[in-house]
Amino acid sequence: MTLHQPNLTDPSCKACTGTWPRADHFIADLGLSKAYLHDDQFFAGWTVVVFQRHATELFHLSPTERLQLMEDVTTVANALAKTYGAKKINYELLGNQLPHIHWHIIPRLASDPAPLEPVWRVPHEPVLRPSSELRSDIQRIQDRIRSVR
């Protein structure tokens, strides 16, 4: 078996250089990953969980890292479900536009305009809320993360 030699940072990667996600959308440092509210809040509570170092595929992680990352994702999903009263949580790991492991965790609410569609298939104008408006959402998610860990 060939072990993958991790590339700790990639200077051309927005996640590695800290230009994405926005620092003022930071929710929590989970250990191997960090959670941030996504820029587009059309789906309220849309969160991204970004792996701590540059890696593009799950098979680039050690088994221990993969397990911990799934724990991080689960913790955030649980907190979001409770914070927003979600009917369902969506989990998406794509990386086509930004090849650095980041999970999209998206609460789908009873008021969802297209509950059968993945969010990418729901036409909408992005809802870009100023960080001052997001503070109370971030605070509520942080409180929930503390309570579910």
Ligand SMILES: [Zn+2]
């Ligand atoms: Zn990266």
